[in-house]
Amino acid sequence: MSKKQHYTLTVNGTEEEVLAEPRELLIYTLRERLNITGPHIGCETSHCGACTVTIDGKSVKSCTMFVAQADGKEITTIEGLGGPDALHPLQQAFKEHHGLQCGYCTPGMITRAAKLLEENPNPTEEEIRFGMSGNICRCTGYQNIVKSIQAAAAEMNASKEAAE
Amino acid sequence: MKDDVDSREDRIANLKGMGCSRKRVEDARFTQGKGNYVDDIKLDGMLFGDFVRSPYAHATIKSIDSSAAMEVPGVLAVLTAADLEPLGLHWMPTLAGDKQMVLADGKVLFQGQEVAFVVARDRYAAADGIEAVEVEYEELPVLVDPFASMTSDVVLRPDTVADDGSPANGAHGPRKHHNHIFTWEAGDKEPTEQVIANAEVVAEEFMYYHRTHPCPLETCGCVASMDKVNGKLTLWGTFQAPHAIRTVVSLISGIEEHNIRVISPDIGGGFGNKVGAYPGYVCSVVASIVTGKPVKWIEDRMDNLMTTAFARDYWMKGRISATKEGKITGLHCHVTADHGGFDACADPTKFPAGFMNICTGSYDIPTAYLEVDGVYTNKAPGGVSYRCSFRVTEAVYFIERMIEVLAIELDMDAAELRRINFIRKEQFPYKAALGWEYDSGDYHTAWDKAMQAVDYDGLRAEQAQRIADFKAGKTRKLMGIGLTHFTEIVGAGPVKNCDILGLGMFDSCEIRIHPTGSAIARLGTISQGQGHATTFAQILASEIGLPADSITIEEGDTDTAPYGLGTYGSRSTPVAGAATAMAGRKIRAKAQMIAAYLLEVHDDDVEFDVDRFVVKGAPERFKTMKEIAFAAYNQAIPGIEPGLEAVSYYDPPNMTYPFGAYVCVMDIDVDTGVPDIRRFYALDDCGTRINPMIIEGQVHGGLTEALAVALGQEIAYDDMGNVKTGTLMDFFLPTAWEVPNYETDHTVTPSPHHPIGAKGVGESPHVGGVPCFSNAVHDAFRAFGLRQTHMPHDHWRIWKTANELGLHDQG
Ligand code: FES
Ligand code: FES
Numbered sequence: 015m016s017k018k019q020h021y022t023l024t025v026n027g028t029e030e031e032v033l034a035e036p037r038e039l040l041i042y043t044l045r046e047r048l049n050i051t052g053p054h055i056g057c058e059t060s061h062c063g064a065c066t067v068t069i070d071g072k073s074v075k076s077c078t079m080f081v082a083q084a085d086g087k088e089i090t091t092i093e094g095l096g097g098p099d100a101l102h103p104l105q106q107a108f109k110e111h112h113g114l115q116c117g118y119c120t121p122g123m124i125t126r127a128a129k130l131l132e133e134n135p136n137p138t139e140e141e142i143r144f145g146m147s148g149n150i151c152r153c154t155g156y157q158n159i160v161k162s163i164q165a166a167a168a169e170m171n172a173s174k175e176a177a178e
Numbered sequence: 179m180k181d182d183v184d185s186r187e188d189r190i191a192n193l194k195g196m197g198c199s200r201k202r203v204e205d206a207r208f209t210q211g212k213g214n215y216v217d218d219i220k221l222d223g224m225l226f227g228d229f230v231r232s233p234y235a236h237a238t239i240k241s242i243d244s245s246a247a248m249e250v251p252g253v254l255a256v257l258t259a260a261d262l263e264p265l266g267l268h269w270m271p272t273l274a275g276d277k278q279m280v281l282a283d284g285k286v287l288f289q290g291q292e293v294a295f296v297v298a299r300d301r302y303a304a305a306d307g308i309e310a311v312e313v314e315y316e317e318l319p320v321l322v323d324p325f326a327s328m329t330s331d332v333v334l335r336p337d338t339v340a341d342d343g344s345p346a347n348g349a350h351g352p353r354k355h356h357n358h359i360f361t362w363e364a365g366d367k368e369p370t371e372q373v374i375a376n377a378e379v380v381a382e383e384f385m386y387y388h389r390t391h392p393c394p395l396e397t398c399g400c401v402a403s404m405d406k407v408n409g410k411l412t413l414w415g416t417f418q419a420p421h422a423i424r425t426v427v428s429l430i431s432g433i434e435e436h437n438i439r440v441i442s443p444d445i446g447g448g449f450g451n452k453v454g455a456y457p458g459y460v461c462s463v464v465a466s467i468v469t470g471k472p473v474k475w476i477e478d479r480m481d482n483l484m485t486t487a488f489a490r491d492y493w494m495k496g497r498i499s500a501t502k503e504g505k506i507t508g509l510h511c512h513v514t515a516d517h518g519g520f521d522a523c524a525d526p527t528k529f530p531a532g533f534m535n536i537c538t539g540s541y542d543i544p545t546a547y548l549e550v551d552g553v554y555t556n557k558a559p560g561g562v563s564y565r566c567s568f569r570v571t572e573a574v575y576f577i578e579r580m581i582e583v584l585a586i587e588l589d590m591d592a593a594e595l596r597r598i599n600f601i602r603k604e605q606f607p608y609k610a611a612l613g614w615e616y617d618s619g620d621y622h623t624a625w626d627k628a629m630q631a632v633d634y635d636g637l638r639a640e641q642a643q644r645i646a647d648f649k650a651g652k653t654r655k656l657m658g659i660g661l662t663h664f665t666e667i668v669g670a671g672p673v674k675n676c677d678i679l680g681l682g683m684f685d686s687c688e689i690r691i692h693p694t695g696s697a698i699a700r701l702g703t704i705s706q707g708q709g710h711a712t713t714f715a716q717i718l719a720s721e722i723g724l725p726a727d728s729i730t731i732e733e734g735d736t737d738t739a740p741y742g743l744g745t746y747g748s749r750s751t752p753v754a755g756a757a758t759a760m761a762g763r764k765i766r767a768k769a770q771m772i773a774a775y776l777l778e779v780h781d782d783d784v785e786f787d788v789d790r791f792v793v794k795g796a797p798e799r800f801k802t803m804k805e806i807a808f809a810a811y812n813q814a815i816p817g818i819e820p821g822l823e824a825v826s827y828y829d830p831p832n833m834t835y836p837f838g839a840y841v842c843v844m845d846i847d848v849d850t851g852v853p854d855i856r857r858f859y860a861l862d863d864c865g866t867r868i869n870p871m872i873i874e875g876q877v878h879g880g881l882t883e884a885l886a887v888a889l890g891q892e893i894a895y896d897d898m899g900n901v902k903t904g905t906l907m908d909f910f911l912p913t914a915w916e917v918p919n920y921e922t923d924h925t926v927t928p929s930p931h932h933p934i935g936a937k938g939v940g941e942s943p944h945v946g947g948v949p950c951f952s953n954a955v956h957d958a959f960r961a962f963g964l965r966q967t968h969m970p971h972d973h974w975r976i977w978k979t980a981n982e983l984g985l986h987d988q989g
Contacts, residue, residue, distance in 0.1 A: 035302065037302070038302065042301070045217075045218075046220070046300075049220070050211075051211070051215075051217075051218040052210075052211020052212070053211070054215070054217075054395075054396065054446070055217065056395045056396065056397075056479070057479040057905070057906045058478060058479060059479065059905050059906060059907065061905070061906035061907065061911075062395060062906060062911075064395060091211065092209075092210065092211035093210070093211050096210070097210060098206075098210070101209070101210070105209040105210060106209075108205065108209050109201060109202070109205040109206065109209055110201065112201075112202065112871050112872070112874075112875045114205060114208055114209065115447075115707035115708070115709065115875060115876075115879060116208075116394070116395070116396070116444075116445065116446045116447040116706055116707030117204065117205070117207075117208025117209075117213045117444065117446070117707070118213070118215065118394075118395045118396045118446030118447060118707075119395050120208045120209055120213075121208075121211040124209060142914070143914040143915050143917075144914075144915055146913070146914045147913040147914055147915040148913075149913070149914075150395065150906075150911050150913060151395070151914075152393065152394055152395045152447045152449070152879075152883070152911065153395075153447055153707045153875075153879045154875060154878060154879050154882075155875075155877075155878030155879045155880075155881055155882035155917060155920065156878075156882070156913075156914040156917050157878045157917075157919055157920060158875060158878065159914065160914065
């Protein structure tokens with residue numbers, strides 16, 4: 015047990031003040047203090063990716079980062095990608111192409127895939143499989159996850175072109 | 179009339195009923211991070227409980243001192259067996275007729291066993307408290323090998339031994355040794371021995387189906403909340419069988435069943451892990467009663483892999499006999515089953531080795547005998563059906579390996595050997611030598627379709643060339659062709675022979691049609707990713723003629739759902755799916771009377787047509803189901819009660835027997851032991867297909883879990899009983915990178931006894947996939963003399979196989 019400290023995080027565009035022990039893992043800060051329960055816990059050892067969020071433009075496994083390390087950072091979770099009024103193309107594509115079953119890996123998957131498509135808007139299947147290899151799914155066998163990401167990429171590229 | 183504008187086809191499409199790839203209704207919340215899993219539950223004043231666990235696999239507990247832990251800020255209580263004993267809760271019954279310690283009662287029997295339960299303000303305080311609990315252990319000799327256990331003087335379970343030291347009878351009869359649990363037999367021993375003794379050809383093999391773990395992405399957990407004012411206990415948890423859990427909690431706690439509400443919220447995958455009752459549930463309930471506050475318990479991954487629900491761990495010895503031409507005449511199987519420290523297998527009561535007696539597989543084998551010996555060791559309890567129906571995975575692995583070994587003995591092609599031994603279409607319903615009656619099948623059609631799809635002869639020719647090239651030093655890669663034809667037995671099951679803790683394994687569905695023509699249906703099952711809310715609505719849509727989109731499906735709340743035995747063993751579609759159809763038919767029967775009244779004709783003069791009842795011979799005169807629903811609530815109809823509701827409890831007359839033909843083609847790098855899966859073709863016959871998209875998804879997922887088990891996933895122990903694979907670092911879960919694309923295909927042979935002919939599919943790909951991957955590895959080395967090598971075939975073991983066959987000497 016160590017002394018609690020104040021930290022400031024920007025989560026999905028909202029600035030949040032939290033009082034927590036520095037040893038608290040970011041995933042617990044998000045889930046238990048801020049009630050952001052989209053990111054899940056599957057291992058706490060950086061293997062499964064269920065806890066994936068984006069921090070300052072990078073995919074991060076929030077189970078392996080202390081809240082102290084996240085102080086002052088910008089964090090995006092699945093809740094920040096899209097909602098009932100405007101789904102993110104990946105959220106739409108996962109629904110369309112049966113990219114999920116139990117749904118437990120899905121927030122981490124989509125959050126990671128969003129980052130992947132930002133870095134590489136036209137990934138090959140191989141690049142998708144490699145780029146998603148930090149996220150484990152026990153249900154789908156990945157085939158439809160890959161399909162969903164391909165579909166979302168196509169959709170996002172098409173609407174970018176239309177906008178240009 | 180208003181609804182008459184659409185064509186019949188449009189009306190059918192509008193229902194989104196059976197046979198269409200309806201998109202899942204569950205996905206909106208999951209894709210937006212709005213699922214509600216047990217760890218998402220947050221209640222006022224909620225505490226967190228966690229376990230002090232044994233570092234030893236076998237030890238006496240000399241003392242437990244929790245005084246320092248009680249000084250840790252935030253720690254409220256530390257429970258030990260001594261605290262539970264006055265309540266009679268320091269042990270609990272297992273599903274297998276044995277009992278299990280809730281908290282260590284004087285000794286521990288496996289590493290990670292629950293020793294004390296620390297209740298604290300939050301999980302960090304609980305972790306600090308756990309650190310501060312001092313337990314003094316005295317180590318005892320460790321038995322991790324079931325064969326050694328069966329001859330050892332060390333008594334693992336003194337509670338199962340009579341005063342004179344002899345083993346007391348167990349739940350399944352006499353025991354042979356103090357570490358023996360049961361012997362279970364099926365078939366005819368003497369005739370089988372005779373057939374084998376007189377056979378022209380006999381193949382013998384010994385194979386180990388290693389211990390592994392279902393490892394759903396979400397671990398097990400619960401929240402217990404005792405409302406002392408109203409005397410009501412609410413228990414949320416990752417339960418694959420919420421109603422059974424309620425009954426168990428009532429029986430062991432003494433709280434009346436109506437005062438217990440069990441809720442399974444969204445579940446992050448189960449695969450058998452979440453069927454059993456675990457010490458964490460009991461301790462959370464007790465802690466909530468003691469503190470008066472809600473208590474949450476959530477396993478971490480290591481707890482999960484080390485303690486709750488291992489699968490497999492079967493040592494199988496087989497003999498199979500045949501004529502010189504390859505016609506199989508007899509099969510003998512003996513299993514030594516390692517059950518760990520307590521027999522906590524999740525099987526129907528009368529089947530301590532599950533449905534292992536489906537091990538004659540897809541073949542017409544006239545004579546067979548099976549004997550299973552269960553044994554205690556210093557390993558975790560469990561023995562659950564990891565994505566399979568009660569040991570069917572073991573049975574199918576056994577027979578599909580025995581066929582390959584027999585093919586080697588006969589110097590025959592393994593595909594042809596299967597073909598000449600399949601049960602023929604006209605033999606169904608087929609009574610197997612080990613007791614089951616297979617409902618329906620058409621194995622030859624499926625097999626031929628599969629062989630054609632992959633160009634089997636072409637593959638064999640390519641393989642022959644590869645072997646020649648390898649021998650000529652032109653390549654270091656061998657090619658393996660894995661074959662499997664599996665027959666599953668799922669949908670437990672008929673109440674006459676299937677129960678769990680005395681509860682018959684029927685299932686249920688209750689439907690309420692609302693006045694405006696939408697509906698809610700509740701079932702006794704619980705989805706863990708299978709998409710019940712989507713598919714059960716499709717069954718209903720076809721049965722009652724209301725659109726699936728207008729039907730809400732609810733499961734998992736014992737206060738509202740009808741009683742059922744839950745979801746595992748692919749039983750949801752065969753049992754609850756049947757209940758759904760039957761309840762739908764009751765609705766339809768009443769709707770028919772209402773329609774006839776409204777149309778002013780006799781009941782027999784109207785007939786159901788998609789979404790309406792029409793007057794026979796006058797299709798322009800009809801009442802839609804929507805109109806009928808409203809009429810049920812808005813007018814007095816002579817002789818008919820108001821309302822439109824139905825409930826059905828379905829006791830299936832038989833199990834269902836899905837089957838399939840799988841082919842795996844892999845290249846194996848002899849120098850690194852790395853297999854590259856080039857192709858995987860999976861043909862499944864699950865009878866009537868409810869939602870092809872979901873079936874395909876189940877097949878992809880099941881095959882991937884099969885790949886994991888066959889090629890690397892295991893729960894391994896060292897000689898001291900330490901778990902060597904307790905994290906995802908060592909426990910293999912394939913990522914997108916390791917998994918191939920699968921080709922799916924199907925035939926349709928409906929189940930004759932199921933109301934809609936469906937058989938269930940969720941587990942088939944796992945059951946059939948494991949032997950298929952394994953056979954491919956074996957097949958790659960067949961030309962070099964390999965007969966049998968144990969799974970998992972990880973890179974190291976494959977390399978070792980190549981090495982032992984002398985394949986590294988030539989390079
Ligand atoms: S929970 Fe963070 S990677 Fe698994
Ligand atoms: S959908 Fe269940 S873990 Fe991915």
